[in-house]
Amino acid sequence: MTKQQKIKSLLLFFGLIVGLLIIYLANQHFDKGTVALNGNRVKVEIASTPQQWAQGLSNRDGLKQNNGLLFVYPDYLYRNFWMKDMKFEIDIIWIAENKIVGIEKNVPLPTTVPIPTYRSPKPVNYVLEVTAGYADQHHLQIGDPVIFNL
Template sequence: MLPLSNFTNKVLIIVFGLLLLIFPIFIFASTQKKSYEPREDEKYLTLEINKVKITAEIAKTPKEVARGLSGRDSLGETNGMLFYLGARRNATFWMKDMKFPIDIIWIDKGTIVYIVENAPVPTQNNIPAYTPDKLATHVLEVNAGFVSEHSIKIGDRLEIPTN
């Protein structure tokens, strides 16, 4: 009987030790910030930065992301376009075929990490492109002056209210 009891004790110690190792990993993984991923049928989303609500059109396919706001005449005062990048990356945005200046906001897992204010309308000889020095999961384009008007800065949170 004694050998079985020693064996049982050893098994219990090993199982308990494994649980002590695995539990913190599980807790860490479950508390990591998740980035927003749009549903396939989702076209618009209400966002909030510094208590300012923004109605954002969602660009999620490569074609939608490439086209962006190009060719449009304007954007509503509290409207924007949210680009879903799929994975964290240094996404370069350019002003090709833009008809109005914009502010460009790069977001990583809900936190603003890079901002370009007042990106100008391109000329025939100069199409500006902007690349952040940080990785991002999303990019938000809004009217030029929006960032300044609402005191938006790096480190601010972009909230996506749940329905």
């Protein structure tokens, strides 16, 4: 192989790596919207694909105040969440039919194996993760209305 062929091969290889990296990062993009919980507005990133559902808030250092991650599902099912690779505590708000149907407050970082799971109290098609303490600070209750601007 000549020197010129080696350079071309290396450039092709690095071009392929850069292309794959761009595709990977593009798939990690979350759309944005807002959710109003009992009159309190939360800026949300929207997780609507299986890859985004699996990633969730894992490996992030935290959330800004009044920000969250909204999981949007095409159907109503019981949902199970866990705190795998989480670096901060959260509140999990279970939502169905535009109402809060359950709240897991101050979900701690896992300290045991297997990692505990948290199950929705009924089938839901939305799950909102916010910073720990949000539900108490804003006096959220089961039955409170939820308005989406997605």
